[in-house]
Amino acid sequence: MVLSVVSDGAMRGLDSLGNGLTSPFFEPTLRLGVTGLARAGKTVFITSLVANLLNRGRMLQLEAARSGRLESAFLQPQPDMTVPRFSYEDHLAALTGPKPHWPASTRAVSELRLSLTLQPSGLLSGFQGKRRLHLDIIDYPGEWLLDLALLDKGYETWSQEVLARMPQRTCAKKYLQALGETDPTADHDEVRAQKLTAEFTAYLHASRKAGFYDCTPGRFLLPGDLEGSPVLTFVPLERLETARRRSLWREMERRYEAYKAKVVKPFFRDHFVKIDRQVVLVDALSAIHTGPQAVEDLRLAMGDVLSAFRPGRNGFLTQLLRGKRVEKILFAATKADHLHHQQHPQMTAIIEALTAEARDRAQFAGAQTAALALASIRATTEEMRSHNGQDLPCVRGKLLESGRQSAFYPGALPDDPARLLAPARKGAEAWLGSEYQSMQFAPAELDLKPGDGPPHIRLDRAAEFLIGDKL
Ligand SMILES: Nc1nc2c(ncn2[C@@H]2O[C@H](COP(=O)(O)OP(=O)(O)OP(=O)(O)O)[C@@H](O)[C@H]2O)c(=O)[nH]1
Ligand SMILES: [Mg+2]
Numbered sequence: 380m381v382l383s384v385v386s387d388g389a390m391r392g393l394d395s396l397g398n399g400l401t402s403p404f405f406e407p408t409l410r411l412g413v414t415g416l417a418r419a420g421k422t423v424f425i426t427s428l429v430a431n432l433l434n435r436g437r438m439l440q441l442e443a444a445r446s447g448r449l450e451s452a453f454l455q456p457q458p459d460m461t462v463p464r465f466s467y468e469d470h471l472a473a474l475t476g477p478k479p480h481w482p483a484s485t486r487a488v489s490e491l492r493l494s495l496t497l498q499p500s501g502l503l504s505g506f507q508g509k510r511r512l513h514l515d516i517i518d519y520p521g522e523w524l525l526d527l528a529l530l531d532k533g534y535e536t537w538s539q540e541v542l543a544r545m546p547q548r549t550c551a552k553k554y555l556q557a558l559g560e561t562d563p564t565a566d567h568d569e570v571r572a573q574k575l576t577a578e579f580t581a582y583l584h585a586s587r588k589a590g591f592y593d594c595t596p597g598r599f600l601l602p603g604d605l606e607g608s609p610v611l612t613f614v615p616l617e618r619l620e621t622a623r624r625r626s627l628w629r630e631m632e633r634r635y636e637a638y639k640a641k642v643v644k645p646f647f648r649d650h651f652v653k654i655d656r657q658v659v660l661v662d663a664l665s666a667i668h669t670g671p672q673a674v675e676d677l678r679l680a681m682g683d684v685l686s687a688f689r690p691g692r693n694g695f696l697t698q699l700l701r702g703k704r705v706e707k708i709l710f711a712a713t714k715a716d717h718l719h720h721q722q723h724p725q726m727t728a729i730i731e732a733l734t735a736e737a738r739d740r741a742q743f744a745g746a747q748t749a750a751l752a753l754a755s756i757r758a759t760t761e762e763m764r765s766h767n768g769q770d771l772p773c774v775r776g777k778l779l780e781s782g783r784q785s786a787f788y789p790g791a792l793p794d795d796p797a798r799l800l801a802p803a804r805k806g807a808e809a810w811l812g813s814e815y816q817s818m819q820f821a822p823a824e825l826d827l828k829p830g831d832g833p834p835h836i837r838l839d840r841a842a843e844f845l846i847g848d849k850l
Contacts, residue, residue: 408458408513409849410653412705415660416521416592416680417600420713420755422482424660425516426470427755428842429454429493431832432514438832440839443850448498450509457492457515462650465491465518474756475833479822481779486601488519488650497850512849517650521659522597524651524687525680526643529595530695534632537595538615544593550585554578554614563616564623567630572612579614590666590673592680598642610638644695651687652699656845658709659684663730664717664789667799668817671810675803678733681710685737689744707747709844710734715836716754717818718789719761719772723836725792726752732796749844754836758820762786776820790815 413421431437432452435444443449457464466489470482493514499507529537545551557578561571583594594600598611605611613634622628661681666673687696688705712730715723731738731750738748759776764786773786790813793799802811825833 406511406513407849408515409846410515410517410655411845412651412654412657413516413518413660414521414524414657414684415662415713416677416684417486417587418484418665419521419660419662421518421520421660422470422485423474424658424711424713424755424838425465425491425518426467426474426482427833427835427838429467429491429516430471430475431835431838432493432495432842434827434830434832436828436831437835438839438842440837441842441850442847443497444839448500449495449850450498451496453494455492455494455513457490458513459490462488462490462517465489465516467491474822475825475827477824479824481822485518486520487603488517488523488646490518491516495850514846517654519646519650520597520601521680521684522594522600523643523646524597524684525592525595526597527647527687527693527696528683529639529643530693534635535618537635539618541595541615542617545582548582548586548589548591550589551582554582558614558616561616561627563619563628563631564626566625567627569612571627572614572630575614576612590669590676592676592683596638596642598638605642609634610641613638647687647696648699652696652703654705656707656709657688657705658711658841658845659734660711660713661730661733662714663712663726663733664714664815665817667729667792668789668815671799671803671807674733674799675806678736678800678803681734681737682740685734685740688737688746689740704744705746707749707845708738709841710738710748710750711841712750712752714754715752716757716759716776717774717787717820718752718792719774720836721772722789722792723752725794725796728794729792729796729799732800751837751840751844753838753841755838756822757834757836758822759787764788776818776823779819779821782821785818787816787818789817 413425415421435441435449438444441449454467473480473482493516495512495514497510497512499510545555557575561575580599583599587594587600598605602611613631616628616631619628659681661677663677666677688708710730712726715726718726727750730752734750738750742748759774762773762775763770764773765771766788771788773788775784775786777783778785827833
């Protein structure tokens with residue numbers, strides 16, 4: 380093993396010498412995790428970040444780009460041979476091609492290596508050659524972090540918690556009915572198990588659609604190539620005093636434990652623990668538009684997602700990390716181009732408040748945190764419109780559904796985020812006295828100057844926070 384590492388380093392070293400680079404054996408790597416719940420904007424963020432690091436004309440807030448210290452960037456084969464490569468070229472072609480469209484949903488882990496060549500800096504810069512930094516970007520679903528809580532729970536406790544939530548949810552009706560017709564003490568029967576799993580999975584999807592995030596096991600929603608396998612064929616069952624060895628209950632318990640061992644733990648071991656910097660993307664505007672319950676649910680989910688970054692309570696993760704920790708975490712509200720810039724401070728205050736608890740926890744664990752509102756790809760332009768004698772700050776873009784150009788006012792976000800979060804916590808059904816609209820815009824057609832990446836909002840600031848100190 381050691382031999383192969385050395386020869387790999389030597390190969391890279393030889394490579395580097397040709398480019399006038401020094402330190403042939405040491406090329407540091409920074410692993411940047413990009414996560415967020417479904418549709419938060421992970422794929423678009425990575426695509427635009429990479430495009431804007433390759434062509435840095437719009438990255439003025441990234442100090443190394445502005446000063447020219449970041450001399451070049453190029454894509455390289457990634458180090459992890461078994462992780463799918465992030466399809467950068469396909470996603471970029473979708474966003475910047477002649478008929479721009481949003482890339483398809485991805486829903487699995489993927490990785491991309493961007494190598495950066497840097498001019499030396501600091502006191503000894505006159506004596507040093509160029510440096511190289513490998514930036515490995517890892518895209519993974521936020522839902523997978525929610526599974527961490529399962530590691531501390533046995534099958535019985537998990538079942539009880541999941542079943543306790545069901546009576547209040549109409550979408551659980553069919554699963555509860557199927558459960559009523561099931562005898563958990565009977566011999567395990569695969570057909571029965573599959574039917575129950577289909578109902579349970581349908582319930583999880585419906586719950587997620589209704590805005591609930593407590594939808595473990597996370598991989599049931601995003602199965603990938605595990606679809607139909609026994610580790611994804613189990614359901615919560617009512618508690619039993621005693622369960623026989625061959626009973627349905629025992630088999631479900633066995634599979635639940637296998638899910639933890641074969642799905643949850645490997646993700647944390649192979650991907651999560653290697654992350655140095657993390658960005659958590661949040662589509663807060665959509666939640667605000669859906670209503671107070673979605674906002675409260677998002678707040679709770681962010682707390683759960685972030686508990687992975689304060690591993691003290693989880694023995695397995697603490698042991699895996701052995702003192703290593705994520706150094707920086709950025710919370711970013713995505714799709715800020717849906718708002719006129721006058722409303723961006725309010726958006727930032729909301730994302731700060733939404734993630735306050737999670738941020739406190741991360742700070743407790745020693746990670747530096749920040750929050751901002753960004754748009755990975757700016758799909759709109761701004762304009763003021765007069766309405767009933769009032770000037771409204773609007774955004775204009777091509778509507779995704781109709782393809783028509785249209786100006787849009789999403790509603791006034793409050794200066795004090797508590798005006799949204801407090802009713803959400805109290806379980807309000809609707810926003811009192813305010814209305815929030817959300818609109819889907821298509822990506823704009825671009826005519827990029829050489830040296831410019833796609834237009835964005837504050838992507839350069841995000842990059843400065845996440846990687847600036849290493850450049
Ligand atoms: N206007 C605007 N819309 C965006 C932006 N980023 C993402 N979106 C919208 O959000 C949708 C989801 O973005 P993705 O990047 O695919 O989100 P994801 O988190 O990778 O989603 P999954 O792969 O399904 O988990 C896109 O299809 C766009 O409609 C942005 O910067 N501006
Ligand atoms: Mg994606």
